[in-house]
Amino acid sequence: MAHYDVLVIGAGTSGLMAAISAAEHGATVGVIEKNKFAGRKLLVTGNGRCNVTNNRDKEEIIAHIPGNGRFLYSAFYQYDNYDIMNFFRSKGIALKEEDHGRMFPTTDKSRTIVNALVSILEDLNVDLHTDSPVETVLYEDNQAVGVLLKNGETIHGSRVIISTGGKAMPRTGSTGDGYAWAEKAGHTIKELYPTEVPITSNEPFIQDHVLQGLSLRDMTMSVLNKKNKAVVSHRMDMIFTHLGVSGPAVLRCSMFVLQTMKRDKNGKATLTIDSLPDLSKGELKQKLEQLVKQDGDKSFKNALKPFGPERYLLFGLERLAIDSDRPYKTVTPKEMEGIVGFLKDFRFDVHGSLPIEKAFVTGGGVHTKEVNPKTMESKLMKHLYFTGEILDYNGYTGGYNITGAFITGRIAGMHAAQSVLSS
Template structure:
């Protein structure tokens, strides 16, 4: 007999779970508290929906630094290439951009949402919007359905929780799934913002000295209290009025949080290397070459092609070097100090912007309490989890949505068939 499956949450993982469960033969009802499905999906990839990444599986999991290993079993059932086939087989052409990111050729997230909506219709899924789930109903430890805020009761044999994390709360991601999981005894690991801009109390940040300055292809690192590098990301970044942002900073953000917690400190040290592909010796040679070529130029003009002028002047100020003095008047110690600035500028980070300003939620339903092969709860038979609700998180670049589609597909198929 066909299973009666309710999927709670109409985002990326919930849409995939509902379509897959129905395709696998279940009678499916999809519930979403919003007036329309896919509100958060429409925001992904800058509104273009970066549906997955074309890298190898091992690389994708490496780009999901928060418990990515949990997804190995799920990837063996449905992976990034299956995601691509899922959409192309439904008439959606995809294109690859830098770093393996895959987008619909329309450059519109709505194209992906409409494909899901068509699939829901084709599979006869019952869709209820503005449907707020008040509680999940059980009888002698067995799931019997849900009760909505309106008082309406809906029967179910299986329930898939796809309610998302706590980022973008305006889209309905308000943490409802944590409450439902906790009710049956699940551990909710600490929630924290990831892929979030980093904050700093350093004077040059508070004075907005470098606000709005972008640096290309730099290496940004997080250090622990022993001075050892926790992580380094070589990408673009930007200084802001509260700290640093841009791809390099976003990728470092979860490690700022984790290092603060592990070291039990109020802030962590970060370092910036603007010439990551050159050694200190090579940078020093470069500086001396400029001096040799134009000894009578002042420092500000003689080194202007090395980096943005604001960063150059900031670096000179750090070591009391007069930007108007001639290159030939610089002392060896001045050169050494400036090399250190370019390769190893230290500043402190006291955290990140709050979770509702982050791209991704870290923490969630403990993966130790979820069967990685089925996404079913180990504590409550018939209850499945998928997407950002689970305690795994990846970098931006198609990795989080890949996790959402993969876990949604696995949860939906097993809810229908097991």
């Protein structure tokens, strides 16, 4: 019967880092993974290129973890995104920076990162037990003591770290197993919800697939509350889909959409698109008025060409009941207002999201008030630690969630090892 100083459940981003950290701090470490190989979800992150972290300062990273990011402050002061970069570079992995501070391996392959982590485990003599699903975590005398595997085998650990992820992307093995083991230890699980997820809409133009497949680049999307004030705005790209809207801006707004819907008695939220964020309404109106002199003989659809994709413009003109073949010089002041309104503030209602299984990230999880933010140890069960997405914090895509996973893993592994070795 195996016994380790530190036993980590889950060989994902945070679990691998927790195991490495514990071993580097002198503990004997075992990792239990139900998949046939480690790092299954890591392999698909960043479209298979693995966006390992983000090159921004602490404050900005935490601002990009809008779901409870403050919980990570204490961890960040012990180990941060620059430490993550130094860790990989010190292991011979070159990184490069792309837009919005995203850091990738220069090979553009997530396999590079997963292979590196696994070979570091081997160098540190960490035992990796793959294809070993856990039945339950064992607790005795108010402390974690090990795990019972589904095959009936027991593995003991003086400290147990649960790094099983959330419920998003279940095909990678994130099926929410860890929540039951946390509850068994007395923990509260904050309601789970999808984040970084495409949004659905019952609007007729969506149901009729009028704009399906159309992308808008570098536009600003905002989520509006009941008073029509923007709850959050993101300037990025988006795409209309057969069910609603998706793309980077939508994923970032999704958590706020779902929160706004929850507060609305009809269960809906309003999104607005500003397709020309560099122009104020006044500046746009001026340009449209100049067009009457310059291109007045052209049809509406040809005169307005510089102001957006043709499909989007034709859709807007149709909504305003303007014949797109009419000469542009016949535009009325009311129509002009309508065009400005459509290009700067096109509002539509949204009614839900794809299910959590289709999300990139899980919101909710183990209540962070029940976890010591300096060590990631449970406040309710001795010798039990949590890392990564099982905890109730969530960030935007772009290297923020993975940063949280690496950091919480690093801190939990270090403190678990130090706690065993000093006892």
